[in-house]
Amino acid sequence: MDERETPRGGDTVYRHRLPVRLWHWANALAVFVMLMSGLMIFNAHPHLYWGQYGANYDHSWLDITPGHLRIGPLTIPTPHLLGVQSGGRTVAFPPWATIPTHYDLAGARQWHFAFAWLLVVPGLCFLLWGLVRRHFWRDLAPGREELTPRHLWHDISDHARLRFPTGEAARRYNILQKIAYGMVIFVLLPGVVLTGLTMSPGMDAAWPWLLHLFGGRPSARSIHFLCAMGLAAFILIHLLMVVLAGPINEVRSMITGRYRLPREKAE
Amino acid sequence: MIRLSRRRLIGSLGAGAGGLLLSGCDKINSSPAVQSLLGLGEKATFRAQRIVSDRAALAPEYTASDMSPFFRTNGNRDPGTPEYDTHVANGFADWQLAVDGLVANPLSLSLAQIRSLPRRTQITRHDCVEGWSAIGQWTGLPLGMLLKQAGLRSAARYVVFHCADLSRGVPYYESIDLIDAFHPQTILAWGMNGQTLDVGHGAPLRLRVERQLGYKQAKYVMRVEAVASLAGIGGGKGGYWEDVVGYQWYAGI
Structure with a gap:
């Protein structure tokens, strides 16, 4: 970049600071392993409940049975996707989606609780850094103008037409990014961690407020699952957006920090 | 000569790659180094829970x-x-x-x-x-x-x-x-x-x-x-x- 005040399309700008990049990749690995080992743990009892207790004879709100997913009154056939045959038993999530691939609750728990450290320790460091260095205020907090329905609608329709910000406007996160990243950092990730702790009988003794917060262990298990599905949905959209917005430039910016601003369309 | 339709070819390549990926995952999972790393996590969790829990916490x-x-x-x-x-x-x-x-x-x-x-x-x-x-x-x-x-x-x-x-x-x-x-x-x-x-x-x-x-x-x-x-x-x-x-x-x- 030369002496110009504002960078333009085609300029390379420093976009992601080192702590953001470090956390992004540590977290990517952790969430990947947590999701897949979590699906294996879910396979051990593919039913979800609300309340203080919940077992086979109690009322569940979600079940995965051979070839079917039931959510409340809704039963959806899921052949070859959910409730499939593997190694002589029916598993809710198929082998390609789980760690380990074949039914192994003990192994999945070993992966899940080891990688929980990779989720929590870098996560807490990132949270602390973001607060102290005001990353969250500067880069993630939506401006008042951005939250007006007009602006939101404008961004949504631009995204739907795959028209992404260019030039100087691409330097900062747009409002949909801010909402998505904010949800992940302040709702979904704290949600999975706290509900995860609530499922631990040892932690329920140490920190009884966890159970009051979520209304019981089966409720915490349900919320844990929903947060995890929220993270999975985020990852799908996130990866799709990276591909659509130019995967090489995007991935490079998350490795080196340097991002080439997309050129303005010729007008 | 065996003639493969394009769809079958892509299908079997996909299944082959999938199978390779799954067996790769199984290899990682069964590696003693990986298992001992996971064992460290287990020990850390046990210690951490004992540190934050009062002995008599009910x-x-x-x-x-x-x-x-x-x-x-x-x-x-x-x-x-x-x-x-x-x-x-x-x-x-x-x-x-x-x-x-x-x-x-x-x-x-x-x-x-x-x-x-x-x-x-x-x-x-x-x-x-x-x-x-x-x-x-x-x-x-x-x-x-x-x-x-x-x-x-x-x-x-x-x-x-x-x-x-x-x-x-x-x-x-x-x-x-x-x-x-x-x-x-x-x-x-x-x-x-x-x-x-x-x-x-x-x-x-x-x-x-x-x-x-x-x-x-x-x-x-x-x-x-x-x-x-x-x-x-x-x-x-x-x-x-x-x-x-x-x-x-x-x-x-």
Whole structure:
């Protein structure tokens, strides 16, 4: 970049600071392993409940049975996707989606609780850094103008037409990014961690407020699952957006920090 | 010449790549280096939980209105051995609990004697490692009281429970450390939901160690043994499921 005040399309700008990049990749690995080992743990009892207790004879709100997913009154056939045959038993999530691939609750728990450290320790460091260095205020907090329905609608329709910000406007996160990243950092990730702790009988003794917060262990298990599905949905959209917005430039910016601003369309 | 349609070719390439990926994952999972790294995580979790938990921190206790309408049974539901059937037939009148190992006074107690000792009643949540939870009321003898009566030797580090039920021909066994053994809610339960403990739930005596998962709650307890190390017990990992499928010995999470 030369002496110009504002960078333009085609300029390379420093976009992601080192702590953001470090956390992004540590977290990517952790969430990947947590999701897949979590699906294996879910396979051990593919039913979800609300309340203080919940077992086979109690009322569940979600079940995965051979070839079917039931959510409340809704039963959806899921052949070859959910409730499939593997190694002589029916598993809710198929082998390609789980760690380990074949039914192994003990192994999945070993992966899940080891990688929980990779989720929590870098996560807490990132949270602390973001607060102290005001990353969250500067880069993630939506401006008042951005939250007006007009602006939101404008961004949504631009995204739907795959028209992404260019030039100087691409330097900062747009409002949909801010909402998505904010949800992940302040709702979904704290949600999975706290509900995860609530499922631990040892932690329920140490920190009884966890159970009051979520209304019981089966409720915490349900919320844990929903947060995890929220993270999975985020990852799908996130990866799709990276591909659509130019995967090489995007991935490079998350490795080196340097991002080439997309050129303005010729007008 | 074998002619492959494009769709079949792409399909089999996809399946091949998928299979390769899955077997790659299996290789990573079975690597000893990976497993020892995961083992470090397990140790860290155990230590961290012990650091943030007061030794006497109580598992949540519930009210009668919170109890599961039906408390399911699981694992072994009836030992079914000739000796056990004889005990059931005469109401456990000749049954004896042995307390031995690293104790000054080995004990042998009848069920009537155990029931006449001080008792604790608690409504607690039973969490299966598989993910379900059930709330029930348990009545029994605090284990710490029994161990004090037997006079635990200073070399003792763990308490092992030997059971009457066989899994794959092996009597069930479990173990806990002394922090959990002397925890106020750790009891040898002989009553459940206001009734005498039934066969499905572990009659005549079942361990309740409320800050851990279901597989630690040994049913059909016949013998309580104090030991210095778990090395000589079963496969050495401290419990039946720990030895057979690798469940974590510390089941507080």
